Amino acid sequence: MKKILRIILPLVICGVFIGINIASTFDASAMTLREGAEAAKCTECPENLFGDAGVFKQITNVVLYIVGVIAVIMLIIGGIKYVISGGDAKKVTDAKNTVLYAIIGLIIAFLAYAIVNFVITSLPSSAS
Secondary structure, three states: OHHHHHHHHHHHHHHHHHHHHHHHHOOOOOOOHHHHHHHOOOOOOOOOOOOOOOHHHHHHHHHHHHHHHHHHHHHHHHHHHHHOOOOOHHHHHHHHHHHHHHHHHHHHHHHHHHHHHHHHHHOOOOOO
8 A cells, every 4th residue: 555655656646746837837718628628629620619500419319329229229128138137136136237237327428418418509719
């Protein structure tokens, strides 16, 4: 334990000082998050990063679609496992857990989608 603390503690302290140094040199009012994303964009990148047809929105929609399909497939698998469990307590528990985890995954995916959309729409618009 002491060896780990001897290694990790200096790294954490260095990280804190580097973070403070970076934070003190960065003027948060000089650039909005949207302007920073636009400035970091490559020349061949799409023009619109934000908005309904933006890249972030499209990526979020594709990921949500994939997670939704996987969750529905897992719900079906859990239902089939439940039906063919034959009354075996362990198989019934496994089937119920599969269904439960699929539903929890679906809820987390929808919450993540809502949070991403909230953050994207809450970003301050660039001053142009």
